[in-house]
Amino acid sequence: MEAVTEKRGREILLQGNEAVAEGALAAGCRFFAGYPITPATEISEVLSVKLPELDGTFIQMEDEIASMGAIIGASLAGVKSMTATSGPGFSLMQENIGFACMAEVPCVVVNVMRGGPSTGLPTFPSQGDVMQARWGTHGDHPIVVLTPATVRGCFDITVMAFNFSEKYRTPVIVLIDEVVGHMREKILLPPTEEVRVFDRIQPTVPPEWYIPYEDNATGVPPMGIFGSGYRYHVTGLTHDVRGFPTQRPDEIDPFMRRLFRKIVQHFGDLQVGEAFLIEDAQIAVIAYGAVARSAKRAVKEARARGIRAGLFQLVTLWPFMRKAVEGIASQARVLIVPEMNLGQISREVKRVNEGKASVVTLNRVDGDLITPDEILEKIMEASR
Amino acid sequence: MKESGRLIYKYLRHDKKFPHVWCPGCGIGILLGGLIRAIDRLGYEKDEVVLVSGIGCTGRLPVYVDFNTLHTTHGRAVTFATGVKLANPNLKVIVVMGDGDAVAIGGNHFIHAARRNIDLTAIIMNNAVYGMTGGQTSPTTPYGMKTTTAVYRNVEHAFRISELAVTAGAVFVGRGTVYHARLLDQLIEKALVKPGFGVVEVVGHCHTQYGKLNRLGSAVDMMRMQKGDAVTVEKASKLAPEALEGKVIIGVLMDKELPVYQEQYEKVRARAKGTVLVEDQ
Ligand SMILES: Cc1ncc(C[n+]2csc(CCOP(=O)(O)OP(=O)(O)O)c2C)c(N)n1
Ligand code: SF4
Ligand SMILES: [Mg+2]
Numbered sequence: 001m002e003a004v005t006e007k008r009g010r011e012i013l014l015q016g017n018e019a020v021a022e023g024a025l026a027a028g029c030r031f032f033a034g035y036p037i038t039p040a041t042e043i044s045e046v047l048s049v050k051l052p053e054l055d056g057t058f059i060q061m062e063d064e065i066a067s068m069g070a071i072i073g074a075s076l077a078g079v080k081s082m083t084a085t086s087g088p089g090f091s092l093m094q095e096n097i098g099f100a101c102m103a104e105v106p107c108v109v110v111n112v113m114r115g116g117p118s119t120g121l122p123t124f125p126s127q128g129d130v131m132q133a134r135w136g137t138h139g140d141h142p143i144v145v146l147t148p149a150t151v152r153g154c155f156d157i158t159v160m161a162f163n164f165s166e167k168y169r170t171p172v173i174v175l176i177d178e179v180v181g182h183m184r185e186k187i188l189l190p191p192t193e194e195v196r197v198f199d200r201i202q203p204t205v206p207p208e209w210y211i212p213y214e215d216n217a218t219g220v221p222p223m224g225i226f227g228s229g230y231r232y233h234v235t236g237l238t239h240d241v242r243g244f245p246t247q248r249p250d251e252i253d254p255f256m257r258r259l260f261r262k263i264v265q266h267f268g269d270l271q272v273g274e275a276f277l278i279e280d281a282q283i284a285v286i287a288y289g290a291v292a293r294s295a296k297r298a299v300k301e302a303r304a305r306g307i308r309a310g311l312f313q314l315v316t317l318w319p320f321m322r323k324a325v326e327g328i329a330s331q332a333r334v335l336i337v338p339e340m341n342l343g344q345i346s347r348e349v350k351r352v353n354e355g356k357a358s359v360v361t362l363n364r365v366d367g368d369l370i371t372p373d374e375i376l377e378k379i380m381e382a383s384r
Numbered sequence: 385m386k387e388s389g390r391l392i393y394k395y396l397r398h399d400k401k402f403p404h405v406w407c408p409g410c411g412i413g414i415l416l417g418g419l420i421r422a423i424d425r426l427g428y429e430k431d432e433v434v435l436v437s438g439i440g441c442t443g444r445l446p447v448y449v450d451f452n453t454l455h456t457t458h459g460r461a462v463t464f465a466t467g468v469k470l471a472n473p474n475l476k477v478i479v480v481m482g483d484g485d486a487v488a489i490g491g492n493h494f495i496h497a498a499r500r501n502i503d504l505t506a507i508i509m510n511n512a513v514y515g516m517t518g519g520q521t522s523p524t525t526p527y528g529m530k531t532t533t534a535v536y537r538n539v540e541h542a543f544r545i546s547e548l549a550v551t552a553g554a555v556f557v558g559r560g561t562v563y564h565a566r567l568l569d570q571l572i573e574k575a576l577v578k579p580g581f582g583v584v585e586v587v588g589h590c591h592t593q594y595g596k597l598n599r600l601g602s603a604v605d606m607m608r609m610q611k612g613d614a615v616t617v618e619k620a621s622k623l624a625p626e627a628l629e630g631k632v633i634i635g636v637l638m639d640k641e642l643p644v645y646q647e648q649y650e651k652v653r654a655r656a657k658g659t660v661l662v663e664d665q
Contacts, residue, residue: 031467031470031471033466033467049656050656052649052652052653052655052656052657053653053656053657055653057470057471057649059466059470061463061466061496062492062493062496063492065460065463065493066460066463066466066492066493066496067463068463069456069457069460069462069463069464069466069467069493070463070464070466070467070470071467072456072464072467073436073454073463073464073465073466073467073468073469073471074467074468074470074471075467075471076454076464076467076468076471077434077467077468077469077471077472077475078471078472079471079472081467081471095457095460096457096460099456099457226434226452226454226468226472226475227431227432227434227452227472227474227475228431229431231430231431231450231451231452231453232452232453233397233446233447233453233454233455234453234454234455235447235454235455236455236456236457237455242399244400244447245447
């Protein structure tokens, strides 16, 4: 994550959800389709005011399935698009998220997580959708999932989500927990011209030469825009390089492998995390979202008591930050993984840890945030 | 024949691996022909046309034609089309759906697009059955008929797609049949030029599944039935309701003027920028 060091820009008091909306606008989002749901509604409300000011479009659709379809359509017509929802709506979006993966349509889906399953706890925080974000849509597919821990992070990570989606032609999911979504902080928003924005690469060859899904070194084919003269076929069926449905194993296999490769090949770019006092840590906390804030406090406390504790905050949840966590696991004695679910990321940590360090979990699913004290207690236990 | 050769050369994709997926005698080809003829008469550029479909036999239509084509998920074609149109209002966005696509799984999207008056043209092939998945009951399967999921006969009542569209607020609604090909061409053309949400329901046949199960004969036999069952809007207005029992009313069922969504949204943009519109004073 790039921190803006210079004191320029707008200093304002913002809520996490509002910062998501600001980030989207700064990234160039000009189309939003959504359906109201707590605790994500503020994102829609802000964009319903600001998008028309910028000649963009806000539309409230009849449901989340429609919202997801509409943003894919808008993106195909060349406009950066986003939707925002919470658990029940996120479930409804899954089929069309798969379509965006399959047809390689850039778009951003924000899920402000609340307690589940089902209607669950509409106004309480949770991190229960981590695995759903990874595997919610059917079929083997790669996906990019990012999660902020601060209000400023909501801005930066929404920008980052758009950039990744445009760069890699993939839906990007931003998972926010209700605490971060509703938290207010005074933050410095960077001036628009300082926000680094990436736009999708479009074809430059004559239209007759354009092969819409042809592989190249990056694994990401240039994207033709509807109406720009590059006429081609877009489908959710497994397709050949021209976009036409195929059932030939020798066309299916390279397509599927390219879909994965375009993400795997760019792990270095996609993996974003923040280390805090991790270099010499014997006890490392691996956390994300609001829980990472509690963890930071706990680590500071522990250090004050002379314990070599550290924090690694995952910003990228998927693809999982294997390299970084492996490194920490081979150096630290204990890994503590606190999360507001019954152990979704800790399973990944255990997987890459391969028995190197001991992995301690700390879970809450009662609708309350994990406190610094609870994490500190685990650190103290581990230090004994 | 020369004319159809020109249209085939101009509009069909030559790099697409033919043959197509449809059964010989299926009416979807006639719908495709009607659509191409209408577009050609109107002189649309291929680059400005976006043809969107859902999933089903009908949903396979766009892949064969040289426009910007978008084959979406089952029932959701109208939602994708909404996004395309609002992102670039200069595009001519046409949606082709099956009956299951449009009024079962996609029924909600269909009525809301009509209510909003999004500037789209929706063409629905109503073959009264789920063709692609092998002849199951659809929301337009008539009462008492057999399908592969209603071998003991259908005990539900059918939606009437055009009447549903009228009620939902569509500004243009026309119903034709595969048999009345010339009327169909005209209806498609009218719907295309109509600003706002226009609907053309095409009564078709699936002789290989629905026809076979109900012993309705060949494709030709089923087209003869379309002819026999059809009553024009003009004639129907002079008949008593009882006389219309089991008949299919064809022609223009609705043609009205309403501002399209995009125009309305320009008001939102103007207000967002601080303009006080006359109607707000
Ligand atoms: C979400 C979902 N459910 C079910 C299906 C399976 N399916 C494919 S086509 C179809 C029905 C097609 O019927 P219709 O829309 O009438 O089109 P037709 O084939 O008759 O043209 C169904 C149920 C699907 N593709 N997606
Ligand atoms: S199954 Fe029925 S609807 Fe599908 S192509 Fe064959 S005849 Fe047409
Ligand atoms: Mg059908």
